[in-house]
Amino acid sequence: MSTIDLIEAAAERLKGNVRETPLLTSPFLDEIAGRRVFVKPECLQHTGSFKFRGAWSAISALGAEERQRGVIAYSSGNHAQGVALAAAKHGVASVIVMPSDAPQLKIDNTKALGGEVVLYDRASESREEIGEALAAERALTLIRPYDEPQVIAGQGTTGLEIARQTEELGVTTADVLICCGGGGLTSGIALALEKHAPGMRARSCEPEGFDDVKRSLAAGQIQNNNAASGNICDAILTPQPGDITFPILRRLCGPGLSVTEEEALRAVAQAFLRLKIVLEPGGAVALASALFRKNDIEGDDVIVVASGGNTDPEVFARALEFLT
Template sequence: MPAVTFDDIKNAAARLSGVAHHTPVVRSRTLDERVGAEVFIKCENFQRIGAFKFRGAYNAVSRLSPEQLNKGVVAYSSGNHAQAVALAAAELGSSAVVLMPEDTPKSKVDATAGYGAEIVTYDRYTGDRVALGAALAEERGLALIPPYEHPHVIAGQGTTALELIEETGPLDTLVVPIGGGGLIAGSGTAAKALRPGIRVVGVEPAAGDDTKRSLDAGERVRIEVPRTIADGQAAEIPGELTFSINREVVDDVALVTDDEIRAAMRFAFERLKIVVEPSGATGIAALLSGKVAAAGRAGVIVSGGNIGPARFAELIGRD
């Protein structure tokens, strides 16, 4: 049996009902004309904590025993999963410790602390967050909630595509940003269950193409820590669990440059009137740049909108 099934995703949807936001789907005639398809944009920037990560975090934390909730949870994240676990723990009467890179955008650190989490920092270029997180969990007796290597997290993320397709009807293409691979693993599983012929396309920053390289090689490939404005997609290697799923559900991976991401952020702001963080804009970037050719009906997931005003202005102000 697959690690994550469509039933797992439907069960997660039931658990998230009334807790997570049912985020809006928006359209743009200009985008449709440029892409040559009907494009449906799932706006997870309007999700609680400003990103899809709340879905998986809440689904996973809510399944812990009362005894474990009393002890607390630990997570490692560059920001969005951090906030998601912090809020999920608070909602469920638990506590959270979050391991964050020293160079995480201040807005994400402040937001995570604002949900009541204890912040522990590390150097992303020299430290091993997985080992550090495991050590914290063992030392303090905490439940580790990883950002993507967890079936309950993946199932929660899959509710994003479930909602999108239930609202819009059948899609020919689904475009999803890839970081660690949890969002596309869950969303691809849901999409293929609802429409077996759908084409699921992932998008990575060109500097962080670990999933594309891994799928091309047929095995997980490690790259140097990516240096890209899409900090939420700065993964060195796909997760073992997510890769095992994605090699079955992902049809292709497109790569976009930082300049193409900036252009997509600007387009979303000017045409859609929404604020999108760099990682959240990569799907739109792939469509606008022609890196993903879509026809018929295409869905794209905007994965998040957590970015400070100064950084946002700096990025979209460039020509």
């Protein structure tokens, strides 16, 4: 089980290897949201998303023999790129199982970063089965995208930064909105905030129709999504919360939030216009929640984790149409 001790230990290993991302503000976003909005742009992290944190944490925690054998991961793209780069920087071979319908940018980047990409059909094949079979066949260490204690620990370092940055700003109470797939980032941040910023409340944000975490929190037990694909927020489409992450989410998080595809695209457009950052739709659902679900948020301040920016140009252009 992931704990605050693992997160703080991961933070020591991540020093000098990850970027500490700032908190960005815009009076225009404040006006839309009806409160002060602080955006943490993890789209500026190495490989364009927070996933590099967890990948570095997991690979840096491996023993020499495990590193020599290599690692394997499955991902729609952001965890893929994070693992590929972290592995390369450690001199470790990586194999990445990716859905064939993943954005081409993410597939190309993963290959360019040194990952051996194995494609699969998201609708008819199981990435978990493929990943576990290849791991056994080639004696590779499997690094799961969210249900992995050292990955959760790495993602939790985002929460340590939020706690320190908000304290410096004099913000002690706020909802912290987090783009959520399987819950690794959300649970890691929630654990960090529990100790270092107890006035902050983590909240999961998802696309409508793929809001398994929101429904699971409401039901008090894990709920599944009916579909595996079919939403523009590809980065956070997971079947259900993780077995490790969900107990943490249930204990520490407030009610989940969900937004439409159009609202996610509108948030991408606003992030570009007002903050000059590029987000992918899945990395913008937390900002969309702050802007378009303001009646479901409490307090005068809200913290938004903009989790990733690996979007194809065509999708980004579609988002910018909402500015006209």
